Amino acid sequence: MTRIGFLGVGHLAQEIIDGLLRSGQPASELILSSRGYGPKLAARHGIDLATDNLQLVAAADIVLLATRPRDAVAAVAGLGWRSGQILISACAGVQLKELRAAAAPAEVVRIMPLTASSLGASPTTLYPDLPELRPLLGRLGSVIPLSHEAEFETATVSAAIYGWAQMLIGLGSDWSVAHGMQPDAARRLAAETFVAAGRMIAERPETGEALLQSLVTPGGITECGLKVLAAEGVEAGWNRACDAVLAKLTDGAPVDRGA
Ligand SMILES: NC(=O)c1ccc[n+]([C@@H]2O[C@H](COP(=O)([O-])OP(=O)(O)OC[C@H]3O[C@@H](n4cnc5c(N)ncnc54)[C@H](OP(=O)(O)O)[C@@H]3O)[C@@H](O)[C@H]2O)c1
Structure with a gap:
């Protein structure tokens, strides 16, 4: 045993x-x-x-x-x-x-x-x-x-992203309730939408980019929201948050990058 x-x-x-x-x-x-x-x-x-x-x-x-x-x-x-x-x-x-x-x-x-x-x-x-x-x-x-410890450190940022994903689900759920959905249905829908998005990228062979492009119909609702997010600087903010977590994890120390 x-x-x-x-x-x-x-x-x-x-x-x-x-x-x-x-x-x-x-x-x-x-x-x-x-x-x-x-x-x-x-x-x-x-x-x-x-x-x-x-x-x-x-x-x-x-x-x-x-x-x-x-x-x-x-x-x-x-x-x-x-x-x-x-x-x-x-x-x-x-x-x-x-x-x-x-x-x-x-x-x-x-x-x-x-x-x-x-x-x-x-x-x-x-x-x-x-x-x-x-x-x-x-x-x-x-x-x-x-494959090496520096890669592990970078991957550890995902442990923080896990929390941010829960925050985003909460934002989606709260917004839906504020606009008339029942809390239970809103919570389930917001959470399972993230599960569905993750499963598509994890389990389908297409690239993430290709899967996203298949959703972005010109003039459609996904594109409409993406334009607002881009104008608000969401991608830059997201990357800065990841950089901050990695800096905190490594604290300036050199990390083994393997042979
Ligand atoms: N929380 C997460 O979601 C998560 C996810 C991935 C990784 N981690 C990692 O997991 C670790 C623990 O996080 P946590 O959130 O579980 O922390 P936590 O709830 O504070 O638990 C840490 C535990 O360690 C005990 N402890 C401290 N020194 C000890 C010792 N010498 N002998 C025996 N027990 C001792 C503490 O006991 P006392 O209460 O008596 O001080 C406490 O119960 C962290 O290093 C974190 O980076 C956490």
């Missing part, structure tokens, strides 16, 4: 634990650190609770780290890591070299899951790619392996 430990059981870890259990992962294969939601989730699902992080690392083959980024390196240091263990960090902006130094000789990888892990719907980025982790991460949604 492969034992999975959770070091840092807060908001994200709770969603991941829900997703693993929902997918059929036995609770007996998990063990939780004793802070945050650890005691509550252990009691609710019958999961073992470690007395401390030393015991957690001693008991686990794979440890998922989900503390706040500023706590990550100190949280994994001095825990008696063994060769053959895997440390999976979900901590945004915390680089492999810092984690490897603190958790040697464990193997260290980074992932960036979304809270949709609880629904089995997280596109989860992974670097470096460890094929033996695919079945585990696949329980949370699709796995997107990346």
Whole structure:
């Protein structure tokens, strides 16, 4: 049995634990650190609770780290890591070299899951790619392996875009309610419109550009709104927001771009 430990059981870890259990992962294969939601989730699902992080690392083959980024390196240091263990960090902006130094000789990888892990719907980025982790991460949604750490950092901006997409859905829903739709119908329509748009780009072979062009009938409603958005500088604002997140993630530090 492969034992999975959770070091840092807060908001994200709770969603991941829900997703693993929902997918059929036995609770007996998990063990939780004793802070945050650890005691509550252990009691609710019958999961073992470690007395401390030393015991957690001693008991686990794979440890998922989900503390706040500023706590990550100190949280994994001095825990008696063994060769053959895997440390999976979900901590945004915390680089492999810092984690490897603190958790040697464990193997260290980074992932960036979304809270949709609880629904089995997280596109989860992974670097470096460890094929033996695919079945585990696949329980949370699709796995997107990346080829170097700088690419992983760029991809992590999508974790912020996930929140912005929810904001846009909220704007669409609120606007629809203000213009006469029932709240439940407006919320469902706004959310499922984003799901539909994403699925078309994810699942159809055409380029995103081609799919968009197929919607933009000259003189039609999509074109009408796109003209307003362009005049308002939405694309430039969007790109500036992505740039700001990437700068925050990397904090000016050089990132390994692979060989
Ligand atoms: N939230 C998301 O949607 C999301 C998505 C992708 C990635 N992430 C990443 O996931 C990480 C966690 O985010 P979050 O939103 O889940 O944060 P959070 O709710 O604040 O959870 C962090 C947890 O870590 C615990 N912790 C801190 N130091 C610890 C230690 N030494 N030993 C054991 N537990 C410790 C905290 O316990 P106390 O409460 O006792 O301090 C808290 O329960 C972040 O690094 C973030 O970048 C989050």
